[in-house]
Amino acid sequence: MSDPLTYTSEGIDVQYDVKRCIHAAECVHGSPTVFDPKRKPWIDPSQADADAISATIMNCPTGALKFTRKDGGEEETPDAANSLSIQPNGPLFVRGDLQIETPDGEVILTDTRVALCRCGLSENKPFCDNSHLNAFEDDGTLGDHNASASADETVLRIILAANGPYLLRGPVSISSADDSIITTGKCALCRCGQSSNKPFCDGTHKAVGFEAAAA
8 A cells, every 4th residue: 555645725635645546537527726637736725625625536436535624524434335336448446335355354444435456457456557458358247146135234345365356245236337236245256357257256367377465
């Protein structure tokens, strides 16, 4: 995990983790006076009020942008329900009450927004770093599945199986590019990029010798 840069103003501080940014540009579209790639520094939180900035940051799908309110305003809280959106030819956008864990239960990140690599090529696993561009093709629809009922817990645990899939434990709605939705409490999602049943794991990572540390 990298240390974010901080940009400060009287009412709000903005934290930016460059390694998790994939240039989705929600910030530039949402608050162009604050987030201007042609300016140095490119983030200037003095250019808008804290409510507008925090609302824009909440639309960042990767979690590269965070904020700290200094004016007594509301800090970020997880979405009421966990969700995972499959991006065509791209990553998994996950939102909610999230924990990324090692197989032995060590929590390596607690977050509300992440973009997870599913092409297997990222140099910043488990996060997407745009390595999928020009190197990964998938239409973002749902393969065959046997979704189990969600449990009573609220946290979505994303367990990084060593050299294997994302093991999801906890309630989550998975939406595809064709607007199909399933709700599950337990599944395994491919992160080697070569499953024939994407986004679900089919064991191909073993055959292709996929390597990814558990943390």
